[in-house]
Amino acid sequence: MRDQRTENYLDRGAYVYRFVAGYDLTRISLNAEAQNPARLGRRREDERIVKMAMAMADKVDFPAIVVFANEAEPFDSLVTGFHRCSAADLADIRSFDAYVVVEHDPYRRALLMRSINSIEGKASTQQEDLAHIAELLRMFPDATQNDMALAFNIKTPVISDYLKLIEHEARAHRLGVGEPWARIPQQGLRMKLGRITNDNIFVMAVEAVEQMQLTGKAADDLIEGVRRSKTEQAAAKMLQDALRQFIEQQERAKAKYGRRSKQTTCGKWFGALTRLWRIIPVWDVRKLHLDALDPAAVTMNILKLKEVRAQIDDVLADQERRLEQVEKEMAWRKMPAGGETSATTSLNA
Numbered sequence: 001m002r003d004q005r006t007e008n009y010l011d012r013g014a015y016v017y018r019f020v021a022g023y024d025l026t027r028i029s030l031n032a033e034a035q036n037p038a039r040l041g042r043r044r045e046d047e048r049i050v051k052m053a054m055a056m057a058d059k060v061d062f063p064a065i066v067v068f069a070n071e072a073e074p075f076d077s078l079v080t081g082f083h084r085c086s087a088a089d090l091a092d093i094r095s096f097d098a099y100v101v102v103e104h105d106p107y108r109r110a111l112l113m114r115s116i117n118s119i120e121g122k123a124s125t126q127q128e129d130l131a132h133i134a135e136l137l138r139m140f141p142d143a144t145q146n147d148m149a150l151a152f153n154i155k156t157p158v159i160s161d162y163l164k165l166i167e168h169e170a171r172a173h174r175l176g177v178g179e180p181w182a183r184i185p186q187q188g189l190r191m192k193l194g195r196i197t198n199d200n201i202f203v204m205a206v207e208a209v210e211q212m213q214l215t216g217k218a219a220d221d222l223i224e225g226v227r228r229s230k231t232e233q234a235a236a237k238m239l240q241d242a243l244r245q246f247i248e249q250q251e252r253a254k255a256k257y258g259r260r261s262k263q264t265t266c267g268k269w270f271g272a273l274t275r276l277w278r279i280i281p282v283w284d285v286r287k288l289h290l291d292a293l294d295p296a297a298v299t300m301n302i303l304k305l306k307e308v309r310a311q312i313d314d315v316l317a318d319q320e321r322r323l324e325q326v327e328k329e330m331a332w333r334k335m336p337a338g339g340e341t342s343a344t345t346s347l348n349a
Helices: 004-012 030-034 046-057 082-090 106-118 126-139 145-152 156-174 178-182 187-194 199-212 216-228 232-257 265-279 295-334
Strands: 016-024 065-068 077-080 095-102
Touching: 004 095, 004 106, 016 065, 030 082, 046 082, 065 106, 077 082, 077 106, 082 095, 106 126, 106 145, 126 145, 126 156, 145 156, 156 178, 156 187, 156 199, 178 199, 187 199, 187 216, 199 216, 199 232, 199 295, 216 232, 232 295, 265 295
Parallel strands: 065 095
Antiparallel strands: 016 095, 065 077
């Protein structure tokens, strides 16, 4: 079925194409297309494919797919329509309407493949589009942010801020604070931290903001104060003082309310974990005699095991983060009041 929006998009990009009714789907390798980097790791949505296949079996029309013609190759390149092609394969349909695009320029091929999904199918999110833009600019240095803004219908300042965030994230990983950086969810806060030009203070500020879980005005005031500091030593002392006050408040709260924990969901969960561990303290899966289970229960058992595994992974990540925080608190307590750094580097941030 012809799709006017797709045709308008191809016309606007000055792409050369033709509409082919009953395009031969054997020209597409679904296995290869599933690995297409332009899909940004999106999972194959099997439930959606099944529903589409059922509709196709009932003669429901779907918009035409878009492919790049590769005359000298055994397969064409699928631009958009992976789920429709998968559904057609499931419904044993061997032909499908298609727009066949003839384009040899690598940049224009990559741009169309990454941008066209914004006007058909399950639309990409702005974050996905920004990720596409960043990758296109990396692959094609001569492309401009204005080109990307026009192709993806995203304002240039939004693209510019996203690219700066990528630079800040790379810096955080390079300096060894990638994990605390990832736990700071607010993009605006990350942007402000990224404006701290001194690497040592940047590292300290990222760790402090994440450890104290600062947001809003409290985070803004601390970062602004650090950036206005005239020396590295003064900025370091400001961060150390803030952390020391935070730790002291935590200690006072513990002393006031005590350390005894109530029997909450957390306690019940770990109690169940302990009981599970006690069944076979020295682990050997053979002791479970799994072959004695009812075969009809295997599917449900797998679902339960996957859910429990996901819970354990989440709790383990949280506890590892808590351990890291405790170790940092102990290190801060041992640090001299004036800070360990003696540098007098200017912080003209």
